[in-house]
Amino acid sequence: MSLSHDDGLRDAASVDFGHLVHHRPSAVVRPRSAREVAEVVRSAAAAGVPVAARGRGHSGYGQALTTGIVIDMSTLATVHEVRDDRIVVDAGAGWDAVLEAAWRRGSAPPVLTDYLGLSVGGTLSAGGIGGTSFRYGLQTDTVTELEVVTGGGTVHTCVPSDDLFAAVLGGLGQCGIITRATLRLVGARERVRRREIDHATVTSAAAEQLWFIEVGRFDFVQGQVRYGASGRRIFLETATYYTTPTEPHDDGEDVPYLDFQHRLDAAEALLTQTGGWFQPHPWWNCFLPASTAVDFLESLVDALTADDLGPAGCVLFYPVFTERMHAPLVRLPPERVAYLIAILRFPPDATTAAAQLTQNLHLYREARQRGGTAYPIGAIPFTTADWHHHYGTDWPRLREWKSRYDPAQILTPGPGIFPTRDHCPPQ
Ligand SMILES: Cc1cc2nc3c(=O)[nH]c(=O)nc-3n(C[C@H](O)[C@H](O)[C@H](O)COP(=O)(O)OP(=O)(O)OC[C@H]3O[C@@H](n4cnc5c(N)ncnc54)[C@H](O)[C@@H]3O)c2cc1C
Incomplete structure (x- = not known):
């Protein structure tokens, strides 16, 4: 090698x-x-x-x-085995490849991210949320077995009852590198009836969205706010998955299931062409408890402007049931329902991006005061103290796992959770 x-x-x-x-x-x-x-x-x-x-x-x-x-990891991307109810893949495989292989067998991953050009290992080390997470939890909740290389350079297989399993799922790469995963699959549907439902306020959208997930009205539910020249648009995107001859009674547009899952491909192609894909993206992602999320979202949406987000930007909100999420290192508010709130920003220049990075930290601190937790995939410049707070009572457990599985402390310095040669985060 x-x-x-x-x-x-x-x-x-x-x-x-x-x-x-x-x-x-x-x-x-x-x-x-x-x-x-x-x-x-x-x-x-x-x-x-x-x-x-x-x-x-x-x-x-x-x-x-x-x-x-x-x-x-892109060279470690083989699909090893596909059965009706599970798939075994190398961790460098993209979710697009996982979906394709499962689909050929008439199955599909229960949770897919909005964008499929992400690797299995990359989302499993963070969480992996999608519009079906209210029903199935995160992608980390669909894993039944992992193969992991720990920081000592040994290969292990682990299952949900093992510490190593808990240490790597949502573990931001601190205790091991996932090399292979066995993922649960569900039966695939051929088509999707998709609808956008407009709302005057975030409060009314969130109320309807909560009702949809409580009663299981749709298979997929996501909230969005977009800002354009003609003002602000608040809407829910809902989808019902089906296979003919059974048809849903909903209004809306009919699309093939695979097209629906690839719905961001066109935006990616456009942004790649215009250069927007390669500019700074100070994105912000936090979970807020249902008791404070809607007020937070309402003031956030009022404060943001079209210039803050850029033409491709938006705010997303997904309510989820926290009891369906089991990876201990994915930090969630201690309430039955939490909202993931995401700000997807496309600033026009580096100066604006730098200012937005500072705003992201302030917004995080505000969310935290309201019981929120970070979903640490985006750009919030955490200090060591922020990481301690993030892991809360599980901080000693993570530290113990780190010294057990990565004694030389070499794995994944990027987030700055533990001081390394690369990264001594600000105190
Ligand atoms: C356009 C876009 C859309 C997105 N949509 C969603 C969404 O709908 N839902 C959602 O949850 N997230 C979403 N994300 C965020 C994304 O899921 C995370 O940033 C994810 O970690 C990226 O996956 P990646 O393969 O690019 O990982 P990378 O960015 O390459 O790595 C992410 C982290 O995981 C570590 N890592 C990577 N591979 C492994 C491995 N095999 N074992 C252990 N650690 C590893 C890396 O060292 C790094 O710390 C989106 C991001 C973008 C840019």
Whole structure:
């Protein structure tokens, strides 16, 4: 297994979707097996060199970056086995490939992210939320077995009763690199009846959205706010999945199921063409408890402007049942229902992006005062104290897992949870 010092590979691995943090790795590895990942990690641990797995690099604030060695997981992307109720895939596989393989068998992952160009390992190390999460939980709740390389450079298989399983799912890469996952599948449907329901206020949209998920009215429910030249538009996007001849009684547009799941591909193509995909993206994601979420959302939506978000930007909100989410390191408010609120910003220039990064920290602190927790995929410049607060009573447990599974403290310096050669976060 050789380390590559190729400039092109190192440049590509030195930035992420956020375009706010840059760290150039000393080398990039493109592994073909878990054994090769283990070999690299073992020698890096012996030399005290940081290592970060890179899925698709769609994090927002350097989570997959390091000045040490980047393991480019895209070469470890085989679909090993597909059955009606499960799929076994390498962690570098994209969710697009997982969906395609499952679909050929008449099945589908219960939870898909809005955008499918993300890797299995990348979303499982964060959570993975989608418009069906109110029913099935996060993508981390659909995993039945994992193969993991820990920081000592050994390969392990783990299941939900194992500490290692809990330490890596939603674990932001701190205790291990996921190399393979067994994921639960559900029966696929061929078509989707999709509808957008406009609302005058976020409060009324959130109330209807909550009712939809309480009664299980639709298969997919998402709230959105978009800002345009003609003002603000607040709407719910709902979808019912079905296979003919059974037809839903809902109004709306009919689309093939796969087209619905690939609904962001066109926006990606456009933004790639216009350059918007490669500009800074100070995105913000937090969970708020239902008791405070709607007021928070209402003032947020009032305060934001079309210029804050850019033409491609929006605010998303999804209510979910926290009891359906089981990964302990995915931090959630202690209420039955929590809302994921996401601000997807496309600022016009780097100066605006820098100011928005500061706003993100203020917004996080405000959300935290209202019982909120971060979903740490975006760009909130956390201090060490913020991470302690984030993990709360589980902080000693995470520290213990870190010293057990990554004793040389080399894995995934990007988030800045533990001080490393790369990252000594501000106190
Ligand atoms: C356009 C867009 C749409 C998105 N939509 C959603 C959405 O609908 N729902 C949602 O939940 N999120 C969404 N996200 C966020 C995304 O899920 C996370 O940022 C995710 O971590 C990115 O996956 P990736 O493969 O690009 O990971 P990377 O950015 O490459 O890595 C993310 C983190 O995981 C670590 N990591 C990567 N692979 C592994 C592995 N195999 N084992 C252990 N650690 C690993 C990295 O070191 C890094 O710390 C979206 C992001 C973008 C840019």
